[in-house]
Amino acid sequence: MKNVLNNTRKRFLMVTMFATLLSFANDAALFTIKDDAKKTSVTLSDVKAGNLLSIKDDNGMILYKELIQKTGTYTKGFDLTSLPDGSYFFELDKDVEITTIPFTVNDNTVDFQKEMESTMFKPVTRVKGEMVYISRLSLNKAPLEINVYFTSEDGAPVPELMHSETITNTENVSRIFRLSGLNKGDYKIVYKTEGKVFTEEISN
Structure with missing residues (x-):
């Protein structure tokens, strides 16, 4: 089942989905x-x-x-x-x-x-059009913190936190984000897991 959360302020649609990752063995x-x-x-x-x-x-x-x-x-x-x-x-x-x-x-x-x-295994980010696919495999089910920030094209000095969640007790994680609407700018996804920080930047 997909849980849909619609953020009308920035037209930021998040679809949450769990799926099996491809093996990286x-x-x-x-x-x-x-x-x-x-x-x-x-x-x-x-x-x-x-x-x-x-x-x-x-x-x-x-x-x-x-x-x-x-x-x-x-x-x-x-x-x-x-x-x-x-x-x-x-x-x-x-x-x-x-x-x-x-x-x-x-x-x-x-x-x-x-x-x-x-x-x-690092969080993996793939972008296809307006869709952003996130996946992560952790055999020890390590917590994964995801923070999504938005900076508008008008050059706002401080990025706005659009979404934040911490996933625990999960071996295979998959998320899908859709970036849509009239607001154009840059998105930054910051992952924190097992003492490491990974950052992905996306222009919309």
């Missing part, structure tokens, strides 16, 4: 780690040019980042033993997912926790 990153005394070799399968590989500490501070230059398989050696003792993680940011592998450094010894490798 075939797009998942495959990390292969090989350690020796001085260097860690990281191999990533099925990467694309423009994917972002980072090393971050336990507080999320970026210690290293690199844009993948070629589509296919990526291999590189890292000297992680020079890092201070502590907890870190590799992060591969792809089109629709972010994969992380945590590791620790202790007394010049690197230990990867492969069993703690995790993948989160």
Whole structure:
């Protein structure tokens, strides 16, 4: 069933619909780690040019980042033993997912926790005409906050919050928004989930 909420002020029509997402399993990153005394070799399968590989500490501070230059398989050696003792993680940011592998450094010894490798799927936004399709897959049913802002063409200094909701306890989420009416301007959709913020901007 579709629940229709009509905002006549801005002619912002939201149709809420739950559906099954297409599986992104075939797009998942495959990390292969090989350690020796001085260097860690990281191999990533099925990467694309423009994917972002980072090393971050336990507080999320970026210690290293690199844009993948070629589509296919990526291999590189890292000297992680020079890092201070502590907890870190590799992060591969792809089109629709972010994969992380945590590791620790202790007394010049690197230990990867492969069993703690995790993948989160980003909210996906597609625009077709006046219709905006939003989908998100979360195997752990993480909460997803959605905020939709509107800025009119007359250049209002503060974007107007048009819609806000937080979705909880849901693995597959799908939303459809229709942007229509006489009011023209820009829409910004801000997603918040699992400690990360994603933003999509749409001109209407």
